[in-house]
Amino acid sequence: MPPNIRNATINDLPSIVSMLADDFLGQQREDLAHPISANYVNAFREIENDPNNELIVAELDGKVIGTLQLTFTPSLSYQGSKRCTVESVRVDSSLRGKGIGREMMLWAIERAKETGCIAMQLTSHSDRKEAHRFYEQLGFLRSHVGMKLSLK
Amino acid sequence: MPPNIRNATINDLPSIVSMLADDFLGQQREDLAHPISANYVNAFREIENDPNNELIVAELDGKVIGTLQLTFTPSLSYQGSKRCTVESVRVDSSLRGKGIGREMMLWAIERAKETGCIAMQLTSHSDRKEAHRFYEQLGFLRSHVGMKLSLK
Numbered sequence: 001m002p003p004n005i006r007n008a009t010i011n012d013l014p015s016i017v018s019m020l021a022d023d024f025l026g027q028q029r030e031d032l033a034h035p036i037s038a039n040y041v042n043a044f045r046e047i048e049n050d051p052n053n054e055l056i057v058a059e060l061d062g063k064v065i066g067t068l069q070l071t072f073t074p075s076l077s078y079q080g081s082k083r084c085t086v087e088s089v090r091v092d093s094s095l096r097g098k099g100i101g102r103e104m105m106l107w108a109i110e111r112a113k114e115t116g117c118i119a120m121q122l123t124s125h126s127d128r129k130e131a132h133r134f135y136e137q138l139g140f141l142r143s144h145v146g147m148k149l150s151l152k
Numbered sequence: 153m154p155p156n157i158r159n160a161t162i163n164d165l166p167s168i169v170s171m172l173a174d175d176f177l178g179q180q181r182e183d184l185a186h187p188i189s190a191n192y193v194n195a196f197r198e199i200e201n202d203p204n205n206e207l208i209v210a211e212l213d214g215k216v217i218g219t220l221q222l223t224f225t226p227s228l229s230y231q232g233s234k235r236c237t238v239e240s241v242r243v244d245s246s247l248r249g250k251g252i253g254r255e256m257m258l259w260a261i262e263r264a265k266e267t268g269c270i271a272m273q274l275t276s277h278s279d280r281k282e283a284h285r286f287y288e289q290l291g292f293l294r295s296h297v298g299m300k301l302s303l304k
Contacts, residue, residue, distance in 0.1 A: 029229070079191045082198075088229050109301065118304060119300055125295060141300055141301070142299055144300060145278055146297055147275070147296070148273045152271075
């Protein structure tokens, strides 16, 4: 059965944070304290109140098992075209390899088209080799270098 | 003399579009018709009305000679931290190599810190080798792969 894909609500927040933390890069940077840290709640509200950001979850049998975030960016380049950036893509580690991530990304691509975006873009850590293949299978091209500067 | 760096106004739009077009990748994708295409005006207004997007110009002797766009993205990851994405960085081709791009980026980094961002990120086309060195000199790490999917 395909997952149900929808906008996240505040009740999904603990499941989303667990998925962000359950990852070789994420485990060092997230906080799994209960009750959930106010930083996550505040960030959730900021995303929710921003019409150019959408936090998405995938649900299976009433359980949240996937997440991603879409950012729509108005831009002058390409004759004033909007782009969609996808970030924080995660699938529950016990359910990987079953096509759930693919379903989520196909949904996200349709959403970006519907919003009038000319392109979808993402960066993926150089060590996430499987992720690169996953995105290539969806038609993404590795045309760019992704660079980051820590501001901490 | 260092350039004056400030938010763009609608009057800067023709200069900005010229710089986007004056580029080995941009020349095929921009429209330099006069008067300027309504698509650019509409995109400018969208950026202007979005509190999470800032279109910046650098000015020297009253002439616009550089541009970049900042996008502030609220996010759950890194314990609910905001990131700053920089896109469409251009310096007038007759004035490159004089440190103007560096001034602009240092300004942008301060702006991102001031806005509470944990990191600054960008993608640069794999063919823009000089740009990669430029960003590395500013402290950016080439830690990610940048992937794009055309939705046209």
